[in-house]
Amino acid sequence: MSWIGGEFIINDMKEKTLKEVYSSISSAVRHNADLEEFPYMGTDIMKIKPFHKGKIYDSQEEASKALSESYASWAKEYNVAAAFYDTSAAKETKHIKTLKERLEKEHQKLNDYVKKNDCKNFKAKLITCPKCESKINKKYILRNMCPLCKHDLRSKTVIETTQRYQNNIQKLSDEIHQENLKQKEKLPVRYLVGYCEYIG
Numbered sequence: 001m002s003w004i005g006g007e008f009i010i011n012d013m014k015e016k017t018l019k020e021v022y023s024s025i026s027s028a029v030r031h032n033a034d035l036e037e038f039p040y041m042g043t044d045i046m047k048i049k050p051f052h053k054g055k056i057y058d059s060q061e062e063a064s065k066a067l068s069e070s071y072a073s074w075a076k077e078y079n080v081a082a083a084f085y086d087t088s089a090a091k092e093t094k095h096i097k098t099l100k101e102r103l104e105k106e107h108q109k110l111n112d113y114v115k116k117n118d119c120k121n122f123k124a125k126l127i128t129c130p131k132c133e134s135k136i137n138k139k140y141i142l143r144n145m146c147p148l149c150k151h152d153l154r155s156k157t158v159i160e161t162t163q164r165y166q167n168n169i170q171k172l173s174d175e176i177h178q179e180n181l182k183q184k185e186k187l188p189v190r191y192l193v194g195y196c197e198y199i200g
C-alpha cells in the first residue's frame with residue numbers, strides 16, 4: 001500500500017480551476033504508480049473539500065500547518081483546500097520597507113558571525129571536545145558538532161550570540177507578517193490544496 005501526497009496553491013475554487021487540480025493530481029499519481037499492474041490508477045481522484053469552510057488562514061504557512069496538524073482526519077478519505085490571505089501580494093509600505101531592510105541586515109550579520117566563528121577557523125589543527133575529550137582533526141567537524149558525541153563545539157558566547165541574531169530575525173519576520181496582515185481586506189484569498197492519493 002503506497003500513497004503520495006503534496007500541496008498546490010490555486011487562485012480560486014471555480015470548477016475550471018478544480019478540474020485542472022484533479023488533472024495535476026492524476027498525473028502525479030500516474031507518474032508514481034505501476035501502470036502495468038494498475039492501469040486505471042489516477043483516473044478517480046478523491047474529491048477536494050473546503051477545509052474548515054469560512055475560515056481564512058493568516059498566511060500560506062498557517063494554512064499548511066493546519067492541514068498537516070489534522071492530516072489524520074482527512075488524508076486517504078478526501079482531499080482538502082484551505083483558504084488563506086496571500087500576504088506576498090501586500091503593498092510594500094514605507095514601514096514594511098524599513099523592516100525588510102533591517103531583516104536583510106540581520107541576516108547578513110548572522111551569516112558573517114556564523115562564518116567567522118566556525119570551528120574551521122580555529123588556528124589549531126586539532127580540536128579537543130570538552131565533553132568526550134576526543135582530539136578531532138578539524139576537517140572531520142561538520143556544523144560545529146563533535147563527530148563522536150555530537151556535542152556543540154562552539155563557545156557559550158557564540159551559541160548565545162547566534163541565538164540572539166536568530167531571535168531578532170524571527171521578531172522582524174513576525175512584525176513584517178503583522179504589517180502585511182493590516183492590509184487583509186485588500187489581500188487576495190488563495191487556496192492551499194492538500195492531497196493524499198493511493199498509488200497501488
Ligand SMILES: [Zn+2]
Pocket residue numbers: 129130131132133134146147148149150151
Ligand atoms: Zn565529543
